[in-house]
Amino acid sequence: MDDKLTRAVAGLHAGIAAVNQGDYATARARFEESLALFRLAGDNTGIGWTLNNLGEIAAAQGDYARARPLLEESLALRRAIGGIAAIAWTLNNLGAVVGEQGEYAMARRLFEESLDLRRAMSDRRGIAYALYNLANVHANLWRCG
Numbered sequence: 783m784d785d786k787l788t789r790a791v792a793g794l795h796a797g798i799a800a801v802n803q804g805d806y807a808t809a810r811a812r813f814e815e816s817l818a819l820f821r822l823a824g825d826n827t828g829i830g831w832t833l834n835n836l837g838e839i840a841a842a843q844g845d846y847a848r849a850r851p852l853l854e855e856s857l858a859l860r861r862a863i864g865g866i867a868a869i870a871w872t873l874n875n876l877g878a879v880v881g882e883q884g885e886y887a888m889a890r891r892l893f894e895e896s897l898d899l900r901r902a903m904s905d906r907r908g909i910a911y912a913l914y915n916l917a918n919v920h921a922n923l924w925r926c927g
Contacts, residue, residue, distance in 0.1 A: 790819035806839050830859040834872050841879050849879045871901035881919050889919045
């Protein structure tokens with residue numbers, strides 16, 4: 783592994799550790815450093831993971847306008863690469879963000895696609911997350927008419 787990739791992966795792990803400690807500012811800084819290095823190295827898998835993580839942080843802080851394009855870019859990369867687990871994960875995160883933005887029909891489509899992928903993998907935990915999120919979006923659709 784070349785030096786850029788080694789540093790990018792180390793930064794990604796440092797960012798995850800910071801998230802687990804609730805230190806979003808440090809996590810964001812580590813993820814942004816990693817993203818730049820993954821881009822320099824042309825590592826689309828690393829870019830996809832890092833964009834997803836940056837989107838999760840933005841969403842956790844209520845910054846859905848920032849989270850959405852990060853997650854959309856991550857999803858596009860992950861679709862191009864393949865790997866249904868990564869795609870399902872980002873679909874779920876993007877669904878949560880668009881749901882928070884009041885786009886319940888789109889959120890439902892994203893959660894349904896995530897559910898289909900989770901079922902294809904026999905991922906019981908992922909299926910549970912997708913069903914939970916679908917129930918929430920249906921409740922919002924019902925409430926909002």
